Amino acid sequence: MKNHLPLADLQKKILGLVKDNYLPEYGDENYFHSVAKSSNLQLVRAIALWWRQNHLERYCFFTSRFLKATGQMETTTARYFQANNHSSFIEEIGPHFLSWLSKNTIGLTSIIARFELGMIAINRNEAYEDEIVWPCDPFPIIYGLVQNDLSNESIQSGSFSMTLSDKIIGSFEVEEITSISLSANSTLPLKI
Amino acid sequence: MKPIKIGTTYEGGRPDFLEKLLSVVDYLEFSPDSLATSRKGVASINPEKLEELKKVDDKIDLLVHGVGLSIGSYDGVSKNYLNLLDELLENLCLKWHSEHLAYIFVDGVNLGTMVTLPRTIETLAMVCDRINKIQDRYNIPFLLENVVSLIPEYHSNYSHADFLNKICERTGCGLILDIYNLECDAFNHGLNIELFLNELNCNHIKEFHIASGFMDSGFMTDIHAGLTSDTTLELTQHVIERYQPENLEAITYELLDEFVDRVGQEAILNELEKLKVLFYEKSPATC
Numbered sequence: 018m019k020n021h022l023p024l025a026d027l028q029k030k031i032l033g034l035v036k037d038n039y040l041p042e043y044g045d046e047n048y049f050h051s052v053a054k055s056s057n058l059q060l061v062r063a064i065a066l067w068w069r070q071n072h073l074e075r076y077c078f079f080t081s082r083f084l085k086a087t088g089q090m091e092t093t094t095a096r097y098f099q100a101n102n103h104s105s106f107i108e109e110i111g112p113h114f115l116s117w118l119s120k121n122t123i124g125l126t127s128i129i130a131r132f133e134l135g136m137i138a139i140n141r142n143e144a145y146e147d148e149i150v151w152p153c154d155p156f157p158i159i160y161g162l163v164q165n166d167l168s169n170e171s172i173q174s175g176s177f178s179m180t181l182s183d184k185i186i187g188s189f190e191v192e193e194i195t196s197i198s199l200s201a202n203s204t205l206p207l208k209i
Numbered sequence: 210m211k212p213i214k215i216g217t218t219y220e221g222g223r224p225d226f227l228e229k230l231l232s233v234v235d236y237l238e239f240s241p242d243s244l245a246t247s248r249k250g251v252a253s254i255n256p257e258k259l260e261e262l263k264k265v266d267d268k269i270d271l272l273v274h275g276v277g278l279s280i281g282s283y284d285g286v287s288k289n290y291l292n293l294l295d296e297l298l299e300n301l302c303l304k305w306h307s308e309h310l311a312y313i314f315v316d317g318v319n320l321g322t323m324v325t326l327p328r329t330i331e332t333l334a335m336v337c338d339r340i341n342k343i344q345d346r347y348n349i350p351f352l353l354e355n356v357v358s359l360i361p362e363y364h365s366n367y368s369h370a371d372f373l374n375k376i377c378e379r380t381g382c383g384l385i386l387d388i389y390n391l392e393c394d395a396f397n398h399g400l401n402i403e404l405f406l407n408e409l410n411c412n413h414i415k416e417f418h419i420a421s422g423f424m425d426s427g428f429m430t431d432i433h434a435g436l437t438s439d440t441t442l443e444l445t446q447h448v449i450e451r452y453q454p455e456n457l458e459a460i461t462y463e464l465l466d467e468f469v470d471r472v473g474q475e476a477i478l479n480e481l482e483k484l485k486v487l488f489y490e491k492s493p494a495t496c
Binding site for chain 1: 242245246247248250252277282283284289312315316317318319320321322324326327329330331332335359360361363364366397425426427428430432467
């Protein structure tokens with residue numbers, strides 16, 4: 018009968034393999050080398066990711082639609098879940114994911130995540146203030162995401178300042194920065 | 210054998226569907242994790258979903274089937290999960306509760322899916338100790354379920370069936386035999402289902418789970434996404450007829466809430482009616 022590795026050591030190595038931050042070493046049992054090379058491990062990672070994406074699609078409506086429309090959903094969520102210990106609760110994963118995206122990505126991905134983070138907080142009746150500079154008109158993009166029909170035509174150049182606040186009716190206002198100041202209250206159905 | 214009751218999973222938030230289910234099923238099974246909400250790391254049962262279940266508590270049996278206990282984590286079970294269970298038991302009359310024989314957390318880090326345990330002497334002692342504590346804490350029966358092995362198995366002291374037998378003998382807990390998971394293990398890893406059943410003391414089984422899943426990268430997965438297949442129903446029938454599990458009381462059709470709309474409420478209700486005809490009306494106890 019072979020000696021068994023203590024359960025703690027076994028589980029720590031499995032965790033490392035699932036999270037892709039541990040590579041079996043020379044002295045490790047053959048078992049870990051074979052798990053590392055197995056398609057089973059890829060499947061475990063894929064299932065774990067599928068569950069998390071499923072939750073994010075329901076909770077982070079705008080951002081997940083944007084990530085999907087721009088072909089970033091798989092890679093971005095995989096990167097997030099490998100780098101973070103996620104909660105079992107979507108009410109915690111959702112905002113954490115959006116906050117992580119807003120800090121660890123650039124351009125529209127970061128901006129949309131920040132926008133959605135604010136909308137979720139305001140919809141939860143939390144006090145919230147933020148000002149986001151958009152490199153394009155946000156309305157066609159938001160409309161495209163609501164309709165799940167985001168296209169290149171949705172991205173119209175310009176520079177716009179968006180104020181998000183729980184004190185604004187409709188939750189946000191947008192002003193064009195470069196030309197004449199234009200103020201508009203949100204009229205889109207943005208309950209998330 | 211006792212008459213076999215038919216039930217299904219329910220995750221709350223569909224009151225119209227719940228009303229329809231009440232006329233078809235004998236019980237509902239729900240997961241504390243699916244009913245829970247969390248703020249600042251503290252989990253609690255969503256008050257609206259709890260209210261929904263309280264309203265039907267006197268009309269139908271309620272069973273709990275968790276996913277977040279992580280009974281096999283070397284560093285302890287989830288306290289959040291136990292708090293949720295406490296809350297449910299304070300508010301509802303539960304017939305029994307159950308969990309998966311697996312782990313989902315390591316050092317507090319969420320693996321994202323359940324992983325099977327090595328069937329070793331150390332694991333057996335640890336799991337039995339935890340089951341005893343759970344049974345002391347809650348005054349209702351506790352069952353464990355066989356889960357699909359995804360990661361290749363670590364070398365073991367016990368066979369699948371022997372491990373389950375020993376857990377039940379040492380603790381007095383019962384079993385949920387997930388029929389579809391057996392099919393997955395047979396397909397994915399060549400589990401000999403007949404050998405497994407011959408070795409298993411089927412009198413420990415109190416509940417069956419039946420479900421479906423889909424193929425991914427050549428593997429059968431247990432993501433409960435649709436109606437049960439004929440092979441699953443035939444295997445269920447076979448286990449009842451051949452092994453006559455004398456304490457079997459319930460068959461649960463599992464479907465994830467995410468797939469209710471895709472499968473369709475009518476199709477789900479028809480499925481449950483079919484199960485009643487197959488397993489309740491024709492069960493040895495009711496014939």
